[in-house]
Amino acid sequence: MPQSVHPSSPTASPEVDGDAGGQVPVPMFNLTRQYDSIGKELEAAARTVLSRTEYIGGTAVNDFEQQLGAFCQCQAVAVSSGTDAILAILMALKIGPGDTVITTPFTFFATGGCIARTGAKPLFVDINPDTFLIDQSAMEQSVNSSVRGIIPVHLFGQMTPMKSLVKWACDRGISVVEDAAQSIGAHDPDGVVPGELSVAAALSFYPTKNLGAAGDAGGVLTRMEAFANRIRQTRQHGEVSRYMHEFVGGNFRLDALQCAILSAKLPYLPKWNQRRIEIADFYDHALADTDVKPPHRIAHARHVFHQYVIRTPKRDELKDHLTRLGIGSMVYYPKPLHLQQCFADLGYQAGALPNAEAACREVLALPIFPELTEAEIVRVANAVRHFFGKNALP
């Protein structure tokens, strides 16, 4: 997959356009700084796997699954990507042709793409304009008898509150599958974590995610031992014993090398998430007197700020202003899934899901990654303040 079509490509440099005012650019994302701090540990972990020559399955995979499960308070199964995590969960639930799965149109493509790949029909419902998360009342209004699943997406690091959603779905025999690709380490206002109340949650370890591998990687979280085993079977072509296939699965295994790297990085995740939250707190205060709408935080929940997404009707002008100053920013996401060409046959028209469509026109993500320096954060905030005619921070 070309990186240009993926959110926050790890190699992306800030789109600097001409003179950056003599100031050093602030990148939207930068992995070199992380490598400079823990690269030696990652190399040692990789060397252990290389010399052990156990490249598929084995110790490194089992160890990572144990550690990830302990961190996430669930059973964890390592899989080949976040996309494959969603697909494997849907396949394990036997969702397919004739079924409908509800999700949000304001998400990365994989959420909707995986529903379509099973042969099921995606049913997109609108979002809450404050949180950008799926709107439960919209979901309740659109449900029909073919709906077998719902995929809430815990967007930008904030969880969709799970209790009432899961209760509503359970009462109707509908399976809840969480897209937690952006929310490892988060909890909802009731303290619920991904994978706790649903059938399962999908994680992504794409390099730019809060916990990133050195390539593609993902995980499935569940509290149900039997479902964890079914995912293990699904990731191994539905094999029940060697060369005996009970159902059609796929090759959704995660390499031992990626598992070893992820095991080396996992102990840093609490600190990295905490730093993201501190940067978000700083931006909230620094932009409080400007016209931007800061990210809404659901009270009592833990938002892990995979992205810091502000909202303004002057989004395009603000982005151009930041680019001219050498400051990276990104639009997640510019086009809602219900208006994507590949879903044209579903028959949605522009205007069908107005909250999601307005969000696509008005959102802008500012740089937020743990290795940003204080000076860089101030520079980002001042650039936004300048755009709105406010003085630089004292």
Ligand SMILES: *Cc1c(COP(=O)(O)O)cnc(C)c1O
């Ligand atoms: C990153 C992401 C995915 C897909 O994960 P990959 O590991 O890139 O396949 C799915 N959903 C959301 C919301 C994501 O951000």
